Amino acid sequence: MKLPQFLVADPMLDELRILLGGRYKGVGSLMRIYKRNGLVNWNTQIEAITRVQAVVSTGSPQYFLGCGQNNLADRTSSTA
Numbered sequence: 863m864k865l866p867q868f869l870v871a872d873p874m875l876d877e878l879r880i881l882l883g884g885r886y887k888g889v890g891s892l893m894r895i896y897k898r899n900g901l902v903n904w905n906t907q908i909e910a911i912t913r914v915q916a917v918v919s920t921g922s923p924q925y926f927l928g929c930g931q932n933n934l935a936d937r938t939s940s941t942a
Contacts, residue, residue: 865884865885865913866882866883866884867883867884867885867913867914867915867930868882868883868884868915868916869881869882869883870883870917872894873917873918873919873926874919878896878897878898879894879895879896879897879903880894880895880897881893881894881895881917882894882895883914883915883916883917883928884913884914885912885913885914886907887907888912889907889908889909889911889912890907890908890909890910890911890912890913890914890928890930891905891906891907891908891914892905892906892908892914892917892926892928893905906926908928908930910932911928911929911930911931911932912930912931912932912933913930913931913933914928914929914930915929915930915931916928916929916930917929
């Protein structure tokens with residue numbers, strides 16, 4: 863199941879990309895996508911949570927802090 867939760871400007875102030883967070887395939891996910899064509903430039907999944915609800919940049923392009931929720935209902939509904 864794919865549920866976008868938020869869409870924000872790129873934390874690294876890149877004018878060409880935006881950050882999309884939410885749930886993808888039952889786990890919390892972040893995707894950095896190109897504004898112009900929607901292609902994924904970078905993505906990650908956070909197995910410990912089922913939905914990313916907020917993200918903060920550490921000032922370095924390699925590191926982000928994400929928080930969200932871990933619902934059993936989210937995990938079971940994604941396999942149905």
